[in-house]
Amino acid sequence: xxxxxDLYVHFGVINAIKGISLKVNDGNIxxxxxxxxxxxxxxxxxxxxxxxxxxxxxxxxxxxITHTSAQYRVQRGISHAPEGRRxxxxxxxxxxxxxxxxxxxxxQGIKADLKRVYELFPRLHERRRQSAGTLSGGEQQMLAIGRxxxxxxRILFLDEPSMGLAPLLVQEIFRIIRDINSTGTTxxxxxxxxxxxxxxxxxAYVMETGSIVISGSGAELMQSEDIxxxxxxx
Amino acid sequence: MAxxxxxxWAVKLVSLASVFILVQLLISAGFIDSYIQATxxxxxxxxxxxxxxxxxxxxxxxxxxxxxxxxxxGAYVCxxxxxxxxxxxxxxxxxxxxxxxxxxxxxxxxxxxLRLKGDYLAIATLGLSxxxxxxxxxxxxxxxxxxxxxxxxxxxxxWIFIFTVGTVLLIVxxxxxxxxxxxxxxxxxxxxxxxxGINSTRYKVxxxxxxxxxxxxxxxxxxxxxxxxxxxxxxxLKSIDVLVIVVFGGLGSISGSILAAIVLALISTFLQSxxxxxxxxxxxxxxxxMIFRPQGLMGSKELSLSLFKKAGKLFxxxxxx
Numbered sequence: 001x002x003x004x005x006d007l008y009v010h011f012g013v014i015n016a017i018k019g020i021s022l023k024v025n026d027g028n029i030x031x032x033x034x035x036x037x038x039x040x041x042x043x044x045x046x047x048x049x050x051x052x053x054x055x056x057x058x059x060x061x062x063x064x065i066t067h068t069s070a071q072y073r074v075q076r077g078i079s080h081a082p083e084g085r086r087x088x089x090x091x092x093x094x095x096x097x098x099x100x101x102x103x104x105x106x107x108q109g110i111k112a113d114l115k116r117v118y119e120l121f122p123r124l125h126e127r128r129r130q131s132a133g134t135l136s137g138g139e140q141q142m143l144a145i146g147r148x149x150x151x152x153x154r155i156l157f158l159d160e161p162s163m164g165l166a167p168l169l170v171q172e173i174f175r176i177i178r179d180i181n182s183t184g185t186t187x188x189x190x191x192x193x194x195x196x197x198x199x200x201x202x203x204a205y206v207m208e209t210g211s212i213v214i215s216g217s218g219a220e221l222m223q224s225e226d227i228x229x230x231x232x233x234x
Numbered sequence: 235m236a237x238x239x240x241x242x243w244a245v246k247l248v249s250l251a252s253v254f255i256l257v258q259l260l261i262s263a264g265f266i267d268s269y270i271q272a273t274x275x276x277x278x279x280x281x282x283x284x285x286x287x288x289x290x291x292x293x294x295x296x297x298x299x300x301x302x303x304x305x306x307x308g309a310y311v312c313x314x315x316x317x318x319x320x321x322x323x324x325x326x327x328x329x330x331x332x333x334x335x336x337x338x339x340x341x342x343x344x345x346x347x348l349r350l351k352g353d354y355l356a357i358a359t360l361g362l363s364x365x366x367x368x369x370x371x372x373x374x375x376x377x378x379x380x381x382x383x384x385x386x387x388x389x390x391x392x393w394i395f396i397f398t399v400g401t402v403l404l405i406v407x408x409x410x411x412x413x414x415x416x417x418x419x420x421x422x423x424x425x426x427x428x429x430x431g432i433n434s435t436r437y438k439v440x441x442x443x444x445x446x447x448x449x450x451x452x453x454x455x456x457x458x459x460x461x462x463x464x465x466x467x468x469x470x471l472k473s474i475d476v477l478v479i480v481v482f483g484g485l486g487s488i489s490g491s492i493l494a495a496i497v498l499a500l501i502s503t504f505l506q507s508x509x510x511x512x513x514x515x516x517x518x519x520x521x522x523x524m525i526f527r528p529q530g531l532m533g534s535k536e537l538s539l540s541l542f543k544k545a546g547k548l549f550x551x552x553x554x555x
Contacts, residue, residue, distance in 0.1 A: 074431030086426035
């Protein structure tokens with residue numbers, strides 16, 4: 001579904017991404033794990049059009065979208081829940097969700113998706129009239145994911161959804177990610193919580209300082225001695 | 235949020251018309267002398283400036299210090315046209331020509347500078363308005379530093395009222411539309427709004443252009459009412475004055491900007507009698523008000539009829555007790 005070929009991204013003179021290639025198959029959960037500063041977020045932001053690549057190619061269903069705008073990619077079915085949640089703090093939960101559907105015109109469809117998001121996250125329904133800035137961290141993460149779903153994406157990018165959340169909430173979020181995936185949405189997930197991510201991933205890539213060093217199925221990488229040592233704490 | 239504008243059109247129209255007729259009657263009957271008329275004109279011009287700057291700074295979060303520059307473009311274009319032709323028609327033409335010229339400059343300058351953020355944008359727009367001022371100081375057609383005088387006065391209460399209401403309605407409708415929602419999203423979090431598919435550059439340039447257009451109208455009205463303009467009228471301090479009104483009224487509140495324009499004009503009129511220490515008192519009042527109400531008079535809320543209803547309920551409860 002999504003394919004990245006030999007991608008290079010620079011920040012000024014610094015090469016943040018040094019020629020990575022990866023592939024996300026239809027209906028899969030694919031995860032990108034690695035330490036801070038490995039370039040995971042930059043990869044995701046380049047794929048969703050928030051950052052321009054220096055060279056390389058990004059393909060969505062075999063269509064070259066490397067030089068298209070972020071808006072176009074949202075319309076083509078990519079949705080990105082950015083790192084650090086980034087909800088609109090003074091707007092209500094409902095207004096946040098409506099903005100997720102900004103480019104859509106089908107009122108009925110938006111209504112149906114709003115209902116679906118409320119079913120996934122009953123807490124958001126309870127707090128729909130509350131301003132997003134007053135939500136707890138976990139609720140804001142739910143809102144960020146819900147908002148990303150409102151564009152009815154075919155592929156959902158999640159950037160560290162477990163960041164700063166209590167362990168119980170992390171489990172809840174991962175259960176929901178599975179739920180979303182089971183309804184047919186492909187997921188590209190960035191995580192520092194490698195063990196959780198590998199448990200739900202069909203396929204995984206490990207990044208180190210701008211390059212992909214290992215890749216394999218989630219189960220394979222769970223067994224790998226190198227991965228255990230470097231990322232799983234054992 | 236926009237309860238003030240939610241009531242049916244009929245209510246709005248009647249209240250606007252009654253304000254207009256009331257003031258017109260007072261002018262005709264001689265209760266309002268030319269000094270008060272000039273104050274009213276200043277208030278209306280400041281309302282246009284503040285509401286349009288609020289669209290840029292309060293709603294879209296782009297810190298601009300160039301409003302006086304756009305105002306001066308409107309003022310000079312309108313002045314030159316009315317000086318050459320000198321009919322009411324030429325005045326209307328001048329207002330729109332001035333506004334369009336200001337909007338055009340705003341658009342051309344906005345494209346490259348709106349990539350800048352926060353204080354960088356403030357400095358770039360400040361520089362822009364200084365460049366405009368210096369160009370007007372050095373051009374022959376604008377009569378250099380002495381400026382233009384004896385501009386025919388076509389502006390009266392009717393035109394000021396029409397243009398003020400027109401620009402405020404234009405901006406209110408823009409903010410209430412889905413475009414306005416996009417602007418607020420950009421203010422709240424630009425990266426997140428880009429991820430939602432909002433083209434932030436397009437919206438920033440659009441509001442910058444609309445703001446410049448309205449500032450151009452304000453400048454044209456100023457030129458025609460005060461029949462005397464010079465580059466120094468539109469210096470850096472003019473931009474600051476407008477910013478003060480916007481911040482004082484509340485960033486992101488249209489009714490706040492309107493209220494602040496009126497309150498600040500009343501304060502400075504009241505202070506006329508303390509001539510020497512007038513500016514000190516004015517600044518002191520601003521400081522005190524901002525300490526006790528840092529979010530401005532209205533915060534980001536709008537003055538609405540439901541607000542009055544709530545206040546009414548409070549009072550009636552008190553009476554019962």
